[in-house]
Amino acid sequence: MALSPADAPKSAAASAKAIPVKAKALTILNSSNGSAPSSAPTPSNDGPQDLSEQLNAQIRQKYVQGGRLGEGTYAVVYSGHLVSDHSSLVAIKKIKVNAEYKDGLAMDAVREVKHLQELSHPNIIKLHAVFSTRDQNLNLVLEHLPLGDLETLWKNKDVSYGPADIKAWTGMLARAVWFCHENYVLHRDIKGNNLLIAADGEVKLADFGLARSFADPYRNMTCNVITRFYRPPELLYGAKHYGGAVDVWSMGVVIAELAIREFFLPSETDLEQLDRIAEVFGSPTEEVWPGVSKLEYYVAPSKEHIKRPLPLAWWKQKFGMLGDDGIDMLRSMCTLDPRKRATARQVLEHPYWQAAPKPTPKQNLPRNAGGPKKMADDLKRRGGEIEEGRADKVARKLDFSTMKK
Numbered sequence: 001m002a003l004s005p006a007d008a009p010k011s012a013a014a015s016a017k018a019i020p021v022k023a024k025a026l027t028i029l030n031s032s033n034g035s036a037p038s039s040a041p042t043p044s045n046d047g048p049q050d051l052s053e054q055l056n057a058q059i060r061q062k063y064v065q066g067g068r069l070g071e072g073t074y075a076v077v078y079s080g081h082l083v084s085d086h087s088s089l090v091a092i093k094k095i096k097v098n099a100e101y102k103d104g105l106a107m108d109a110v111r112e113v114k115h116l117q118e119l120s121h122p123n124i125i126k127l128h129a130v131f132s133t134r135d136q137n138l139n140l141v142l143e144h145l146p147l148g149d150l151e152t153l154w155k156n157k158d159v160s161y162g163p164a165d166i167k168a169w170t171g172m173l174a175r176a177v178w179f180c181h182e183n184y185v186l187h188r189d190i191k192g193n194n195l196l197i198a199a200d201g202e203v204k205l206a207d208f209g210l211a212r213s214f215a216d217p218y219r220n221m222t223c224n225v226i227t228r229f230y231r232p233p234e235l236l237y238g239a240k241h242y243g244g245a246v247d248v249w250s251m252g253v254v255i256a257e258l259a260i261r262e263f264f265l266p267s268e269t270d271l272e273q274l275d276r277i278a279e280v281f282g283s284p285t286e287e288v289w290p291g292v293s294k295l296e297y298y299v300a301p302s303k304e305h306i307k308r309p310l311p312l313a314w315w316k317q318k319f320g321m322l323g324d325d326g327i328d329m330l331r332s333m334c335t336l337d338p339r340k341r342a343t344a345r346q347v348l349e350h351p352y353w354q355a356a357p358k359p360t361p362k363q364n365l366p367r368n369a370g371g372p373k374k375m376a377d378d379l380k381r382r383g384g385e386i387e388e389g390r391a392d393k394v395a396r397k398l399d400f401s402t403m404k405k
Contacts, residue, residue, distance in 0.1 A: 062083055063090065069091070116140075123176035147367060150195040160366065186211060186247060190254060191250065252330055328350070
């Protein structure tokens, strides 16, 4: 049975290392090592090494870098293992220097390192270490996750699974999101191929390149986050203030996809995405979502074009594998009004977890072929990037000009 919040770690202080990270590669490295910041940008060839360089060298020498598994515009992923234990496998993600950014380091990398340092949980990918090299690349040593991701798994028709398996995967995802929110972190890119599977069957939330801490209530936040298929309506309408509800919507879409083994809300454009949402959940209006008309990109539908939400009978027919309690939980996660949407804590407290069947033990879950190549494909992307050939992209600013008379 999925852990309830009461069974999970009690506080951020007890289970997460809050380490400040600044937008410089070496400062990130020093934060990872716990040493004081240094002004030296990389290991030096000139004269003796200072303390930070020595610590960096000690970390780098703990690992043996193996063959290249994959390369993207953002990073190169290598296999690796501990020098002291060849069976202790890791993935080494080398983030490329980019001259377009200050200090050559994209903010995606800063976010990824910062939040992975702060979050330690069985269902969040583990960052073992960080070190720099003489070519000024930043290297992230991550845990080895060889069984692919959840999207690849549900797409593989040779893999059969049932309600108990979905409940197990859903529980792992829900605990990861709950833990992020308890530690005031928004992931902002939850989707099936950011949910990687470890050798023991445990699902791990990865790719924190778009993550951020909860904002001051008076500070604007970007709405250009979350891959389109998983993007909630408030962000599509340009919301500048939001919280954990955006992640919960994405989590609900992932669960729906596990149940039906196809994309739940696919689209080619942002406007089409809003239309797909309205077809299922009804048109967003002031009656069902008070305040929606104040969002920057909102355009009210005409009376003759207002859509009604699909009936419960449709949900039961399409998502029968989840059972009545699972359907109720899913619908609570995908409520149009984010203020009425379930929180991650409420998801874990839902009666779905007490209903039969019990979640499958992780060691008995169906396995996907996955492999090092698939792991590299998932890790080499920057936040919001997708695999080539997929239609869903990180949404950009909406253009409603075609709708205006």
